[in-house]
Amino acid sequence: MENEQNYSEDIKTIKKIMEESSRFLSLSGLSGLIAGIIAVVGGCIAQFVILKIGSHGISGLLSRITGEELANRKLLLSADAAAVLILALLISVYFSVRKAKIKMQKIWTPVSRRMLLNLSIPLISGAFFILVFYLDNQWQFIIPSMLVFYGLALINAGKFTYSEVFYLGIAELLTGFLSAVFQEFSIFFWIFGFGFLHIGYGLFMYRKYE
């Protein structure tokens, strides 16, 4: 009996060490939840305060205005998007550091570096394309690019953190495709992708792991 216990203890230890040494496990479900709420608020500000549009979508509206008004709306939309991005980033870093501290683990390890590298390559590629579309007023491509490149980044980083991140990436990717097809509703797909998917994911992860 004692031996049997030892054997299963051994297997458990092996599995735990394999996972801890190859995956970054300090991502917190709470940060997903809060980042999702911020995205919903940011997306609603874009839709109902900055654009105030009914059924023509971002590209529909922005292609009908010119000059100073266009410049103003562009500035407001980018400020809104930047605020969402920065808040969401700060929150995920804060909660990851907190979770690592509670578990007495380091945050800057070969695994976390590998995860960040794999996350940032598709993200930076996406940012480059979005900047080009933005400067060229190609509105219809911006929201799909955000969702698609973010989805690819998560799929890539999923190998080095919780495997659920991979599936979140697939969901973001599909949302991105839909936002490209149903252009009039692209902001709502954005709110769904960055907002509700994160909220759902965050709740799921929080209940499962924390």
Place this chain on the structure above:
Amino acid sequence: MKSNISRLNKLFENRVRLGIMSVLSVNASYDFNNLKDVLGVTDGNLASHLKALEENNLIRVNKQFIGRKPNTSYSITENGASLFRDHIKALEELIRGQ
């Protein structure tokens, strides 16, 4: 049942060695300090077990300089990977068989 127990590798009986092999079987290489952090062991303890595994040709040592600092990293050998797989298989069969 006896045959299964005899298939367990004596080299992996120790927890630290089991840990080292677990880390190296899922990572292409890992350096000394990070191994120490993941396994939560002291320098001396880790070093002696690494040495034993190296002498038995289960792991390989790579010494290099990162900037001016010497950096020692370890990776699993083919022999080590296959013996470790057998060990895990034997463990699983023992658990199932009892």
